Amino acid sequence: MSNVRNFALIVAASTFLAACTNNPYTGESEAGKAGIYGGIGAVTGAVIGAATSSKKDRGKGALIGAAVGGAAGGGYGYYVDKQEAQLRQKLVGTGVQVQRNGDQLTLIMPGNITFASNSSDISSSFYPTLNSLVTVFKEFDKNGIDITGHTDSTGSLALNQNLSNARAQSVASYLAANGVASNRISAFGAGPNQPIASNATEAGRAQNRRVEITLRQL
Known part of the structure; x- marks a missing residue:
């Protein structure tokens, strides 16, 4: 039960971090499709971070992995969202x-x-x-x-x-x-x-x- 509860907390924290990530290309808060990409990246990063950390540091590793994964997953997707909108308009x-x-x-x-x-x-x-x-x-x-x-x-x-x-x-x-x-x-x-x-x-x-x-x- 403890492991299940800990993983649930990791996923929740990952989602929160993805939502709060600023886009590295524009500095703006991410939204739309990028939120999906960032959420997936954050959860993936959390799992990898937890798996590659020692038992006592597993929670910390998950949070670090979530932050990195969220930024990587959402950043370029958000950038493409904005570029696509501009191109379609022009x-x-x-x-x-x-x-x-x-x-x-x-x-x-x-x-x-x-x-x-x-x-x-x-x-x-x-x-x-x-x-x-x-x-x-x-x-x-x-x-x-x-x-x-x-x-x-x-x-x-x-x-x-x-x-x-x-x-x-x-x-x-x-x-x-x-x-x-x-x-x-x-x-x-x-x-x-x-x-x-x-x-x-x-x-x-x-x-x-x-x-x-x-x-x-x-």
Whole structure:
């Protein structure tokens, strides 16, 4: 009974500590999804802390583990919450999709709003969207920016590979030229090798012609 009671106290303390943790990136109190992440991290940290401490220090170890686990679990999740909200607000009506998978954000930019056919020159109508991205990326500067160019399967593999490389590099160069730290940015061309729709139809090929930006924790 004593062990059960002690563990219940540890879990309660872990949850409390997670709720009280300030975000290490912004200094704000954590809430929303980050509270869930922090709570999970805190409980996990408490269990590990208790298991790796001597019997007499088990309670102390659990509390230390809870504090560390809560901060680690909640910090970046909260940061991504804020960044996602900013991106969705600024990209309304642009045609850019914002997708989230865990703590990874992906921006999908279809070819019809980014580049002219068979060109790596940024379309003039796309500059306002890129400027919005620059603003958000400079404010939220704690993640890497992976830019990938994609094409459909029309034409030779070499042509498509070169075109996808050039388009990814064009976006990367624009971000860097406007103040986004270049050491955060990578650019890669996938050519036609990562389709998201069938290349047998025009609609499918249009979906495959795209640039994606993936934001990941550094």
